[in-house]
Amino acid sequence: xxxxxxxxxxxICGILTVLPQRExxxxxxxxxxxxxxxxxxxxxxxMGFNKHRIVDENTNVSDLxxxxxxxxxNNQLIxxxxxxxxxxxxxxxxxxxxxxxxxxxxxADLGTDMxxxxxxxxxxxxxxxxxxxxxxxxxxxIKKVLLINADVLSHKVSKRDRNSYPLVGDAACLTVVERxxxxxxxxxxxxxxxRGASAIQIPxxxxxxxxxxxxxxxxxxxxxxxxxxxxxxxxxxxxxNFVQTKVPPMIEELLKIAGKTTDEIDYYFFHQPNxxxxxxxxxxxxxxxxxxxSNVVENFGNASGATIPTAVSFNLxxxxxxxxxxxxxxxxxxxxxxxxxxxxLEKLKFNEIIYY
Amino acid sequence: MKPACxxxxxxxxxxxxxxxxxxxxxxxxxxxxxxxxxxxxxxxxAGMLDSFDVIMLVNTLxxxxxxxxxxxxxxxxxxxxxxKIEALLKKNGVK
Numbered sequence: 001x002x003x004x005x006x007x008x009x010x011x012i013c014g015i016l017t018v019l020p021q022r023e024x025x026x027x028x029x030x031x032x033x034x035x036x037x038x039x040x041x042x043x044x045x046x047m048g049f050n051k052h053r054i055v056d057e058n059t060n061v062s063d064l065x066x067x068x069x070x071x072x073x074n075n076q077l078i079x080x081x082x083x084x085x086x087x088x089x090x091x092x093x094x095x096x097x098x099x100x101x102x103x104x105x106x107x108a109d110l111g112t113d114m115x116x117x118x119x120x121x122x123x124x125x126x127x128x129x130x131x132x133x134x135x136x137x138x139x140x141x142i143k144k145v146l147l148i149n150a151d152v153l154s155h156k157v158s159k160r161d162r163n164s165y166p167l168v169g170d171a172a173c174l175t176v177v178e179r180x181x182x183x184x185x186x187x188x189x190x191x192x193x194x195r196g197a198s199a200i201q202i203p204x205x206x207x208x209x210x211x212x213x214x215x216x217x218x219x220x221x222x223x224x225x226x227x228x229x230x231x232x233x234x235x236x237x238x239x240x241n242f243v244q245t246k247v248p249p250m251i252e253e254l255l256k257i258a259g260k261t262t263d264e265i266d267y268y269f270f271h272q273p274n275x276x277x278x279x280x281x282x283x284x285x286x287x288x289x290x291x292x293x294s295n296v297v298e299n300f301g302n303a304s305g306a307t308i309p310t311a312v313s314f315n316l317x318x319x320x321x322x323x324x325x326x327x328x329x330x331x332x333x334x335x336x337x338x339x340x341x342x343x344x345l346e347k348l349k350f351n352e353i354i355y356y
Numbered sequence: 357m358k359p360a361c362x363x364x365x366x367x368x369x370x371x372x373x374x375x376x377x378x379x380x381x382x383x384x385x386x387x388x389x390x391x392x393x394x395x396x397x398x399x400x401x402a403g404m405l406d407s408f409d410v411i412m413l414v415n416t417l418x419x420x421x422x423x424x425x426x427x428x429x430x431x432x433x434x435x436x437x438x439x440k441i442e443a444l445l446k447k448n449g450v451k
Contacts, residue, residue: 035408043408046415162408223406237407237432244427276411280427 002189002250002339004257007134011180013144014077014350017313018068018172019300020055021355026166033162034224048275048294049166052301054154059356061092061150062104064172067356069108069146077350078176084142085115087132089125089305091334092152093118104148115142122200123271123333125149125305126173127341130329131188133177147175149305156202158218158227163236167274169301173309176349186343187258189250196336199238204229239333243277246338247330248284254328258342262287265342266325267315271332272296272307305331312345313353320351376445380438383416393438400432410435417441423448 026049030040043049055064065088072078088101095103101116115136121128126149133145150172157168204215215229227233247270255262268291270278278294285292293315296307303310308329312320324347330340384393384405391404399405405413413435414425425448434444 039408042412046408046411241428241431244430276415277427280424280430283424284427 002191002253005131005188005190007131007186007188009180009183010134010137010186011178011182011184011344011346012130012348013176013178014348015176015309015313015352016068016072016077016174016350017306017310017353018064018071018174018356019310019353020053020059020064020170022054022056023051024054025051029159029166032160032165034160034226035162043166046276047167048298050298052167052169052297053171053303054168054301055152055170055356057155059152059170060094061088061090061100061152061172062094062107064152064170064356065104065148065150065174066107068148068172068174068354069104069110071354072174072176072350073108075350078144078146080110082143083110083114083146085117085133085136085145086110087117087119087129087136087145087147089119089121089129089147089149090151091120091122091125091304092150092155093120101148121337122151122304122335123273123307124331124335124337124339126175126271126308127188127329127331127339128190128337129305130175130177130341131190131339133175134186134188137177137179143178145177147177149173149175149309151304151306153232153304154301156230156232158225158231160218160226161231161233163223163225164232164234167297167302168232169297169303169307171300171303171306171310173306173313175309180346182344182346184344184346185258186341187254188339188341189254189257190339191246191250191337193336196238196242198235199242199336200232200234200334202230202232239273240277242336243273243332243338244280244284247281247332247340250338250340251285251328251330254340254342260326260342264326265328266291268292268328268330269308269311269315270330271305272302272311273333274302304334310353313351316351318351320345320348322347376442376450377438379420380441380445383413383420384438387413387416396437398436400436405432405435407432413441417445421445421450423450
């Protein structure tokens with residue numbers, strides 16, 4: 001059983017996805033991996049490896065985020081004075097301290113009568129951030145919440161790690177959340193299990209294991225991947241098994257709470273780890289694969305908490321400006337965390353992708 | 357057509373059994389031609405299949421047999437021998 005939340009009269013106003021200009025093809029990097037070209041090409045099909053968007057070494061989360069905020073302001077999609085809170089969900093903080101949300105606020109020259117907070121969440125970060133935004137909107141002083149899901153984890157993934165590098169992407173998604181006039185109820189469920197914390201982690205570089213020349217040393221693992229202790233490491237089998245075991249019953253539970261059948265949901269916008277995992281989830285939950293888009297990894301890469309809003313921007317685009325949909329968002333991964341929301345995605349004021 | 361007698365039924369099932377196992381070995385050989393999958397060894401422990409091979413194998417089996425192997429069953433121990441794979445296919449609806 002999950003922890004349950006309910007919200008009323010809240011909505012997503014718009015989504016802006018900021019992607020790096022730089023696009024790298026899987027074929028260009030295939031030689032980095034310890035696989036034959038034939039096997040790499042088969043994996044490309046199964047996992048959805050194709051191309052990904054990667055920032056250059058000098059670009060960080062605040063660069064993508066501020067670029068997006070300026071776009072929103074310059075195009076009158078939001079007013080500075082309406083931003084009462086900035087929630088940044090990231091696992092690519094620019095410093096241990098201060099919080100990167102404060103850095104973004106300063107660089108974007110936003111008002112001081114606002115709340116900034118960083119949330120350290122990964123693949124589940126869109127759902128967790130959205131829940132926090134809905135909770136803040138219970139306060140009448142809060143006008144709008146700017147939720148930013150941003151990560152540049154390509155900086156922390158070894159280029160010779162075939163488990164993770166072909167999939168990783170960088171992005172920032174800016175989601176404006178506000179009160180709604182329509183009396184819609186939003187249902188959410190959350191689960192966390194720190195016993196699985198080592199399934200996806202960056203072992204060194206924090207206070208527990210500070211970076212040293214030894215932690216930076218690249219070594220080969222038993223599967224032929226090369227990485228250091230300062231790189232992200234993912235136990236792919238464990239993560240796959242966790243997702244397939246935990247997510248389908250959670251979705252079933254949430255739909256029951258919301259009083260919806262699987263057919264009544266127009267889209268299942270799930271976190272985008274890879275095509276294979278999403279197809280298996282769709283089959284298990286019993287929804288047509290076309291209702292659960294799985295095309296973010298093959299086009300842009302997996303940018304952690306940014307993949308769900310990216311999937312909305314990429315798959316619905318302008319259509320979301322004229323149509324509303326019943327949607328189910330679900331994020332799962334690092335933590336371990338698995339969470340989901342069922343809500344109406346009312347007609348958006350903006351829903352687009354721009355390039356940094 | 358239904359088999360005419362009990363012995364015929366047994367023979368028929370046996371033929372199917374051989375056919376399925378043979379198909380599995382053919383698919384495995386296509387995936388990793390450098391290994392002999394008729395050997396009586398644990399494919400995972402012997403390093404004949406890694407986790408990426410398992411994913412590709414599941415994709416191939418799903419496609420060729422028109423099924424969707426349950427994601428919860430995609431664990432290494434279900435792919436350690438042709439017999440285990442056969443049992444998995446039966447569990448997922450292959451007759």
